[in-house]
Amino acid sequence: MAGIAGGFFTFFGLDAGKQRALLGLRLRLMRRQFQREPGKMAGFLTFLIFFGPLVIVLAIVSAYAYQELPGVWPAQVMGIVLCLLWLAWIILPVFAFRTNEGLDLARLLIFPLGRRDLVASALIGTLLDGPSYVTLPFFVAMIVGWIATPALLLILLPAIVIAYCIMMASGQLVLTTSTGLLRSRRFRDLTIVLLSLLGSSCYIVNRGIEAWLRAADTSGLEGLEPLLYLRWLPPGACAQAVASAGTGAWGEALLWLGYAGAWLAVLLWAWWKVLERMTTGASAWNLPLPEAKKPSRPRTRLSDRVAALGFGWLPAPARASMVKELKLIWRVPQRRIGLLQSILAPFVLIFAVFFGDMSALRRLPEWTAMGLPAIILFAAWGLSSNMLGMESRGLGTLILTPAPRWQIFAGKGIAYGLVALIPTTFYAAILGYTARSPLIIFGMIAAAGTALTVIGVNMIACIYITFPFDESVTTRQRSGGSCATGLAQVILLPIVMAIAGLPTTVPMAAGIWFNLPALVPIGAFAGFTYAAILFVWATRYAGRLLTAREPEVLMAARLER
Amino acid sequence: MPAIEASQLTRVFDQKTAVDHLDLAVDEGEFFGFLGPNGAGKSTTIKMLVGLLRPTSGQARIAGLDIWQEPLKAKQLIGVLPEGLNLYERLTAREYVRFVGAMYGLPDREAARRTDELLDILDLENDADKMVVDFSQGMRKKTALAAAIMHTPRVLFLDEPFEGVDAISGRAIRNVLQRLRERGTTIFFSSHIMEVVERLCTRIAVITQGRLVAQGTMAELRALAQTGESGTLEDVFLRTVGATDEQILEETQRGLSWLE
Numbered sequence: 001m002a003g004i005a006g007g008f009f010t011f012f013g014l015d016a017g018k019q020r021a022l023l024g025l026r027l028r029l030m031r032r033q034f035q036r037e038p039g040k041m042a043g044f045l046t047f048l049i050f051f052g053p054l055v056i057v058l059a060i061v062s063a064y065a066y067q068e069l070p071g072v073w074p075a076q077v078m079g080i081v082l083c084l085l086w087l088a089w090i091i092l093p094v095f096a097f098r099t100n101e102g103l104d105l106a107r108l109l110i111f112p113l114g115r116r117d118l119v120a121s122a123l124i125g126t127l128l129d130g131p132s133y134v135t136l137p138f139f140v141a142m143i144v145g146w147i148a149t150p151a152l153l154l155i156l157l158p159a160i161v162i163a164y165c166i167m168m169a170s171g172q173l174v175l176t177t178s179t180g181l182l183r184s185r186r187f188r189d190l191t192i193v194l195l196s197l198l199g200s201s202c203y204i205v206n207r208g209i210e211a212w213l214r215a216a217d218t219s220g221l222e223g224l225e226p227l228l229y230l231r232w233l234p235p236g237a238c239a240q241a242v243a244s245a246g247t248g249a250w251g252e253a254l255l256w257l258g259y260a261g262a263w264l265a266v267l268l269w270a271w272w273k274v275l276e277r278m279t280t281g282a283s284a285w286n287l288p289l290p291e292a293k294k295p296s297r298p299r300t301r302l303s304d305r306v307a308a309l310g311f312g313w314l315p316a317p318a319r320a321s322m323v324k325e326l327k328l329i330w331r332v333p334q335r336r337i338g339l340l341q342s343i344l345a346p347f348v349l350i351f352a353v354f355f356g357d358m359s360a361l362r363r364l365p366e367w368t369a370m371g372l373p374a375i376i377l378f379a380a381w382g383l384s385s386n387m388l389g390m391e392s393r394g395l396g397t398l399i400l401t402p403a404p405r406w407q408i409f410a411g412k413g414i415a416y417g418l419v420a421l422i423p424t425t426f427y428a429a430i431l432g433y434t435a436r437s438p439l440i441i442f443g444m445i446a447a448a449g450t451a452l453t454v455i456g457v458n459m460i461a462c463i464y465i466t467f468p469f470d471e472s473v474t475t476r477q478r479s480g481g482s483c484a485t486g487l488a489q490v491i492l493l494p495i496v497m498a499i500a501g502l503p504t505t506v507p508m509a510a511g512i513w514f515n516l517p518a519l520v521p522i523g524a525f526a527g528f529t530y531a532a533i534l535f536v537w538a539t540r541y542a543g544r545l546l547t548a549r550e551p552e553v554l555m556a557a558r559l560e561r
Numbered sequence: 562m563p564a565i566e567a568s569q570l571t572r573v574f575d576q577k578t579a580v581d582h583l584d585l586a587v588d589e590g591e592f593f594g595f596l597g598p599n600g601a602g603k604s605t606t607i608k609m610l611v612g613l614l615r616p617t618s619g620q621a622r623i624a625g626l627d628i629w630q631e632p633l634k635a636k637q638l639i640g641v642l643p644e645g646l647n648l649y650e651r652l653t654a655r656e657y658v659r660f661v662g663a664m665y666g667l668p669d670r671e672a673a674r675r676t677d678e679l680l681d682i683l684d685l686e687n688d689a690d691k692m693v694v695d696f697s698q699g700m701r702k703k704t705a706l707a708a709a710i711m712h713t714p715r716v717l718f719l720d721e722p723f724e725g726v727d728a729i730s731g732r733a734i735r736n737v738l739q740r741l742r743e744r745g746t747t748i749f750f751s752s753h754i755m756e757v758v759e760r761l762c763t764r765i766a767v768i769t770q771g772r773l774v775a776q777g778t779m780a781e782l783r784a785l786a787q788t789g790e791s792g793t794l795e796d797v798f799l800r801t802v803g804a805t806d807e808q809i810l811e812e813t814q815r816g817l818s819w820l821e
Contacts, residue, residue: 320663324652331651331692396647397657397708400611401664402637471650547632551615 014120018113022121030128044130051134059137066145072225075243078142079227082163082235085135089171092131119268126168139164146242155245155253159238162260166234169267176274231256234263314411317403321411328390329383329419332471335390342379342423350430364435367512369443373450373505375427380420380451381497384458385489387412388546389466389557399550406543413455413539420451442508442524449504449524449531456531456538457497463545465489466556485556503530562625564589564716564747565610570619572605572771579605581771582619587749587764589715592742594762595751596794598802602771603751604644607720610749611641623716637665640714642722646705650694654685654704657693658711665712672711679707683733698725706734710741717741719750723757735761759794767801775801 009016034044062081066074108118126132139160146152227243230236241256311319329335391398398408424447432440465485507523510516546553565587572580580602587593597603608614610621612628612635621628626635649657655676662672680689683703688696693704702725710717717738723731738761742748752758758765759779766776775785775797783792786800799805814820 316663316666316669320660324649324660327656328649328651392650393645393647394649396613396643396645397649397661398664399613400636400641400643400647401661402633403664404633550632551613554613
């Protein structure tokens with residue numbers, strides 16, 4: 001077997017020993033990645049469980065189409081499938097989705113490895129990438145689709161190999177080219193936020209597509225031959241080769257294969273050139289020019305503005321902690337997503353429920369005001385969850401300072417409360433405008449109480465339930481924690497929050513339910529007073545707990561490198 | 562009363578004893594060098610002394626205050642440049658240093674003044690309004706150093722302050738440290754750069770495998786290691802950790818037969 005593989009490598013002018021070593025390294029790194037990050041394995045299995053069947057069903061459908069569709073359509077479908085897969089391999093790296101988890105070729109350039117060996121090892125290594133497993137079933141479907149005509153396999157098999165190599169080379173080219181761009185933190189941050197918002201607005205996108213499909217003219221669909229256009233694209237040429245062979249035009253099929261092969265050669269060459277430039281001419285990318293010393297200028301600081309807004313009475317550490325938290329909620333992309341989603345969610349919710357009949361908003365019952373505590377509950381929960389772990393590397397700084405710990409919690413808590421009020425206020429404004437009920441005001445008071453309760457509970461919880469948060473990882477949020485912390489987070493905490501939060505809303509809800517108008521404002525104010533007392537007590541208690549458990553909290557929040 | 566005192570300080574990780582019954586006393590105003598090979602327990606010791614890592618047993622005191630009994634009072638007296646730097650990546654250098662100043666209770670105006678001066682002297686003024694996440698290792702170190710000294714601590718702990726710092730910045734840091742020492746700050750620092758330790762430190766301790774194997778002035782260490790008057794700190798260090806030039810030479814020759 002080793003001899004056959006060796007012969008194969010030698011045939012293509014490759015060094016079998018080096019290829020074995022590179023493949024071995026790739027396998028070891030992959031195995032260790034799964035060992036060090038068990039969550040990755042869980043994610044992979046979840047992906048397989050949820051998306052595996054979908055991919056297989058789609059592949060089966062495409063195989064059925066290749067076998068059963070009449071006339072030119074099987075090759076047309078093949079062209080569409082190949083081009084869509086190719087498009088996916090091109091687009092995903094731009095959005096920081098790692099399609100290739102192989103070796104960093106830039107690091108290998110210091111070794112005496114030939115260009116051909118490096119390129120070949122990169123292509124062979126893609127067979128171990130997760131996304132490749134999504135692609136391969138579609139290739140199997142093509143073979144199954146044409147298995148009844150063995151002569152065609154002579155063209156189909158090389159066409160598939162070329163198409164696969166084109167996808168990998170294109171993905172690598174895009175990835176390498178965009179690396180300079182992706183190194184820019186701003187671009188990465190923006191991508192994360194945009195992707196997240198795109199996800200949260202899926203409903204709107206869905207409605208848009210639905211409307212477009214309704215309006216589209218489908219009468220000319222039968223005469224459509226997309227391959228006439230797609231064949232000029234690299235993977236489309238592979239499909240065209242199969243289509244030509246299917247009509248007996250073998251010479252033409254070979255020409256199309258040659259055309260696709262030429263595309264592959266160009267892509268590999270371009271990829272290599274970009275890679276060489278990236279690694280040997282790094283200064284061309286992103287390195288700032290030396291700057292002249294700028295004269296320092298007086299600037300209005302956010303802390304001054306916040307102090308002017310009425311928080312000047314807070315002790316300096318609490319104010320600094322609040323200002324720092326407000327900045328980080330906006331600047332850490334993963335946290336900004338939470339804020340933006342919490343602002344967008346009410347609008348999407350309203351749009352989804354009342355789409356087509358916006359006038360129904362005016363017929364909302366009075367108890368809609370009780371929706372406000374629910375809105376703020378999720379906003380405050382999301383913001384204040386794992387509040388010490390979210391400090392990431394900065395937690396060490398916080399613990400090294402002598403600032404009274406309750407002041408740190410007070411500052412953080414006020415920041416979370418203020419931010420949680422933003423989406424709730426939007427929602428309250430909409431309800432206030434449409435429902436025109438004074439209950440909205442009391443609903444807001446109950447909501448503020450709910451926020452204080454949730455944040456108070458999370459302050460105490462974070463001393464015991466802390467897990468790492470890596471803000472530098474932009475493709476996904478890497479977080480850890482044990483099974484116990486996970487269970488506490490999803491089961492224990494909600495129960496405690498519900499029990500602790502009941503007094504903030506129940507009196508007001510009882511006033512509405514039993515039609516006792518006098519009870520509503522009393523209940524709302526009583527609930528808020530209770531929440532404020534709980535919040536103050538929680539800051540003090542959490543402060544004492546943190547002082548006693550600082551090294552343990554620091555250990556729990558520590559990022560494994 | 563010593564500025565820093567460790568008595569029987571021990572830390573065990575699983576089965577491994579990282580620091581083993583360490584006794585140490587550093588007087589007020591001393592410039593104390595803490596040396597050791599990689600993995601000797603230097604950073605673990607510093608973490609226990611500043612309250613970032615709970616010792617398995619033993620005590621750590623700063624100016625007589627037990628860091629584990631009166632943590633906030635003790636932390637008010639110290640400044641730390643820790644191993645991992647612990648910076649807020651998404652704050653700018655200016656914001657970060659001011660934030661730390663506020664956490665030490667400095668008034669806003671004073672914190673702003675000191676921040677500007679520190680960033681200027683450490684040659685970070687041009688980058689002061691860039692986020693730390695965009696900084697190089699050397700710039701991060703200088704930012705962390707500015708934060709560590711901005712409240713004029715009585716005791717300053719520095720874990721590898723010169724690692725990854727260019728020569729100009731290194732000189733600036735040395736000057737700042739000298740000035741701090743002149744005004745009475747006790748400086749405790751670990752470094753692998755022997756020349757710097759030899760030039761700056763009034764007293765030096767050597768730790769290996771979690772145990773303190775030597776401490777004293779340069780002259781005392783030379784006598785202890787029997788290196789003679791001309792012995793450098795590197796000679797002393799190698800001798801005290803049990804690695805002589807001859808041994809290293811012999812091991813490399815024996816271990817690399819293919820170089821024969």
